[in-house]
Amino acid sequence: MTRRSCAIYGVGIVCASLLIIGIGLVVTQVFQTLIHNRLKKEITLTEGSRVFETWKNPPPPVFMQYFFFNVTNPDEFLVGAKPIVSQVGPYTYREYRPKENVTFVDNGTRVSAYQPKTFVFLPERSVGDPDYDMITTINIPAVAVMNKVKDSFWKSSMVSIWMNSLHVGMLMTRSVNELLWGFKDPLLSRIHPMNPEIDEYFGLMYKKNGSNDGEFVYHTGEEDFMNYGRVATFRGESELSLWTSEQSNMINGTDGSAFHPLLSKTERLYIFSPDLCRSIFMEFEKDVKVKGLPAYRFTPPRDVLASKEENPANEGFCVSPKECLGTGLLKVSVCRKGAPVVMSFPHFYLGDEKYSNTIEGLDPVREHHQTYLDLNPTTGVPIRASKRAQINILINRISGFPKTKFLNETIFPVMFINETVVIDDVSAAKLHKLLLTVMLVSNSPLVLVGLGAILLPVFIGLIVCEYKQKKSTKEDTSYSPVSNKEGDEKNGSSYVALTPVIDKS
Numbered sequence: 001m002t003r004r005s006c007a008i009y010g011v012g013i014v015c016a017s018l019l020i021i022g023i024g025l026v027v028t029q030v031f032q033t034l035i036h037n038r039l040k041k042e043i044t045l046t047e048g049s050r051v052f053e054t055w056k057n058p059p060p061p062v063f064m065q066y067f068f069f070n071v072t073n074p075d076e077f078l079v080g081a082k083p084i085v086s087q088v089g090p091y092t093y094r095e096y097r098p099k100e101n102v103t104f105v106d107n108g109t110r111v112s113a114y115q116p117k118t119f120v121f122l123p124e125r126s127v128g129d130p131d132y133d134m135i136t137t138i139n140i141p142a143v144a145v146m147n148k149v150k151d152s153f154w155k156s157s158m159v160s161i162w163m164n165s166l167h168v169g170m171l172m173t174r175s176v177n178e179l180l181w182g183f184k185d186p187l188l189s190r191i192h193p194m195n196p197e198i199d200e201y202f203g204l205m206y207k208k209n210g211s212n213d214g215e216f217v218y219h220t221g222e223e224d225f226m227n228y229g230r231v232a233t234f235r236g237e238s239e240l241s242l243w244t245s246e247q248s249n250m251i252n253g254t255d256g257s258a259f260h261p262l263l264s265k266t267e268r269l270y271i272f273s274p275d276l277c278r279s280i281f282m283e284f285e286k287d288v289k290v291k292g293l294p295a296y297r298f299t300p301p302r303d304v305l306a307s308k309e310e311n312p313a314n315e316g317f318c319v320s321p322k323e324c325l326g327t328g329l330l331k332v333s334v335c336r337k338g339a340p341v342v343m344s345f346p347h348f349y350l351g352d353e354k355y356s357n358t359i360e361g362l363d364p365v366r367e368h369h370q371t372y373l374d375l376n377p378t379t380g381v382p383i384r385a386s387k388r389a390q391i392n393i394l395i396n397r398i399s400g401f402p403k404t405k406f407l408n409e410t411i412f413p414v415m416f417i418n419e420t421v422v423i424d425d426v427s428a429a430k431l432h433k434l435l436l437t438v439m440l441v442s443n444s445p446l447v448l449v450g451l452g453a454i455l456l457p458v459f460i461g462l463i464v465c466e467y468k469q470k471k472s473t474k475e476d477t478s479y480s481p482v483s484n485k486e487g488d489e490k491n492g493s494s495y496v497a498l499t500p501v502i503d504k505s
Contacts, residue, residue, distance in 0.1 A: 039438070040225040043261045043379060045111050045218060051381075055229075055258060056113075057098045059427055064119060065090035065418040066180060067346070069361070071136045074171050080406040085361040085413065088135060091176055092125035095419070100212075104220075110232050111220055115255075116212040119205075130176035138393045138412050139172040141185045141202045144339035146398050156400035162190050163403065170395070170403055179415070182206035204391060204415060213274040216255060228380070229258030231272045242277055242334045245316025252279040256373075256387070259380035269298050269373070275389065276343055277335035278317065280304050288374050290383040291428045293435070295374040302350045305330055326352045329411060331394070340394040345369055346416040347390070355411050362413065369416075378438055381431060383423050390416035 042050040067089030077083045099113040121130065142163065149155035162168070166186045174183060182203030189200045199206075214235040221228025231251050232238065240249040253270025263269075265284040272279045282298035289295065307327045308315035318324035319331050328351015330343045347362045348355040349369035356362040374384040396409040423431070 093119040248316030
């Protein structure tokens, strides 16, 4: 066997080996399984893991925006006219939320932590000065007190007299800072000496700057990557005791800051929100890209806040059978000390139209009022997010309080928040590098298949060339006897000459 033949056979063997091994690895997904298993081990809440430090102290900046609804026809509204509101905002704050007192429990399978939140005002991202900008809105302390005492004739009479003497009405005008961070309320101050449990101060974010919601205990994800970041207990409890059904009281999902790797478009993502006093779920909406990073967008569907008629599973969130609100609303008085607070999406987005039609000046728009999470499907890392929620007050006529006699039952919007985060450039660069590594390792069998495919035509070409060479050599070296008559006659002999053989057929 010549060297040329050996080379041809060698190329053929290498080509076949590359194709067989490469196709086998693609079919069995060996490399993809290896890299996925590696990700499952790396993305855990354990010391030294790839994500632990960023989980404790997230580097991307979080911004909290507050928008208020200013009543522009207060006198007309108080005598029964349709309220007209104008949106004022944003008033933007940088939110810092590092996790503190991080401690491993249950043999390291869970980790407990507190998450204090601190807010710093950003004038360059705001529409005005919160110390001087005034907002006219529903007098929430007065409405809360009236609802608290409405079942007692003597208490309601006393509170009504106090409200008149203190000139406390259904509306109040306060600065943005007072509405957010607290002010001393005259009615609450009158009640406080007789009932010390009632705080003299009121604010929508009162005592929330620098405070935390309580202790969270999270699953680390070591035992099961699907449990990565999932809330195990909140304030020492594995379920709530606020609602009327076992399902409604369940603490499901993460706190919204971490999600398991290898996300699927078909799964539901659950998030436990202390602000809503419940868990909600989100579903895949579409593919997006943020800073060149691929992401799945998950959003809460209408079912989350649907009425019990639309979604029977939500019946457990009715405070009582008589207090089941329509689609788009969640009454959270059970975790707001009995105050008639109702949560919704901004401008009653995804809610029944009757709620937004009751208030002039509301216009629900998906782009501005939808809550969403953009998650990288490979790692589960949040790339971009926007949490939007609206605080409303349920107002109506209350027996014993003449100030309410012209009021119609209304879900009155007070304020909505927009909490946003986008991955920072440094974290995005690190994630780009990680995703590139994952792609190269996962697709390495395709490289083998590609090399085999490149060598295949080379191998075929060599075979064809070898065949033609052999055929040419055979034609050039064929033999035929030739007579030399002159020689034969003289010498009585003959010789053999090299002549081409001519096919006469």
